[in-house]
Amino acid sequence: xxxxxxxxxxxxxxxxxxxxxxxxxxxxxxxxxxxxxxxxxxxxxxxxxxxxxxxxxxxxxxxxxxxxxxxxxxxxxxxxxxxxxxxxxxxxxxxxxxxxxxxxxxxxxxxxxxxxxxxxxxxxxxxxxxxxxxx
Amino acid sequence: xxxxxxxxxxxxxxxxxxxxxxxxxxxxxxxxxxxxxxxxxxxxxxxxxxxxxxxxxxxxxxxxxxxxxxxxxxxxxxxxxxxxxxxxxxxxxxxxxxxxxxxxxxxxxxxxxxxxxxxxxxxxxxxxxxxxxxx
DNA sequence: CTTGGAACCGTACTTAGGTACGGAGTCAAC
DNA sequence: GTTGACTCCGTACCTAAGTACGGTTCCAAG
Numbered sequence: 001x002x003x004x005x006x007x008x009x010x011x012x013x014x015x016x017x018x019x020x021x022x023x024x025x026x027x028x029x030x031x032x033x034x035x036x037x038x039x040x041x042x043x044x045x046x047x048x049x050x051x052x053x054x055x056x057x058x059x060x061x062x063x064x065x066x067x068x069x070x071x072x073x074x075x076x077x078x079x080x081x082x083x084x085x086x087x088x089x090x091x092x093x094x095x096x097x098x099x100x101x102x103x104x105x106x107x108x109x110x111x112x113x114x115x116x117x118x119x120x121x122x123x124x125x126x127x128x129x130x131x132x133x134x135x
Numbered sequence: 136x137x138x139x140x141x142x143x144x145x146x147x148x149x150x151x152x153x154x155x156x157x158x159x160x161x162x163x164x165x166x167x168x169x170x171x172x173x174x175x176x177x178x179x180x181x182x183x184x185x186x187x188x189x190x191x192x193x194x195x196x197x198x199x200x201x202x203x204x205x206x207x208x209x210x211x212x213x214x215x216x217x218x219x220x221x222x223x224x225x226x227x228x229x230x231x232x233x234x235x236x237x238x239x240x241x242x243x244x245x246x247x248x249x250x251x252x253x254x255x256x257x258x259x260x261x262x263x264x265x266x267x268x269x270x
Numbered sequence: 271c272t273t274g275g276a277a278c279c280g281t282a283c284t285t286a287g288g289t290a291c292g293g294a295g296t297c298a299a300c
Numbered sequence: 301g302t303t304g305a306c307t308c309c310g311t312a313c314c315t316a317a318g319t320a321c322g323g324t325t326c327c328a329a330g
Contacts (some may be wrong), residue, residue, distance in 0.1 A: 063267075067214070076264060089248055128208075128217070
């Protein structure tokens, strides 16, 4: 494992990771990124591992993890805590499946309303409005 | 159409509609509820039609409409604007279907990760962490 | 050695949908 | 005629995930 150089300043780093500089500062405040030391002067330097870490955060966000949950995942980052990571992922999976079920119910109600509405050409009362009124 | 009495004060009204008093005030500020007149004194009185209106809002929220969209629906409340209501509902339906597709993709990735993790009993690197690192 | 673009820092603002607070006014019962 | 619950009102606060701002300091190039 070779030690990677830390030669990026925050602006270049943020660009490399595909996020805003302010987002980097925000992640540091939230503990998602370690405060990198400032070897030479008061300017912080970042390396490739930091870029990877931010990309990890963004990937996990795309899978529906919150920053808080991602912080938990990052605490397992050495890769030896498979059980914990699987536990988190399983919970998230249940969560996602629950959301899918909810949305499917909504989809079913909405599509019925729309088709009933399409069929009710002459009526005085719109079926959609009426249905919402009936709870 | 008989005229319903407006004899509920805000506390009773909120309870009848199943929401918080503060929520009623909030909806009034947002224009979702009309400011009821204060016939006798400075205390506002509400009637059954107000209760129905709040229930309408809550039903529409459960179907994924935002308060802003619900305000649009309420503007069509007389039931004669079927086309407009159908348009809104159709947009919402597309929206819901898009969300379902996104979540299904997430579900598929997560379930693959979990099962790979379950199979990787002896490995040093957790497949979930590794996968997130590979974008 | 100056200049100007970064970096640093704390703080405030954003959206959505409310909830909470605190002081003043009101109303009905006792 | 006073108590105590309820209402009214503006304002602040909450979560989540950032974005924006404004002042100061730094650092490297010219």
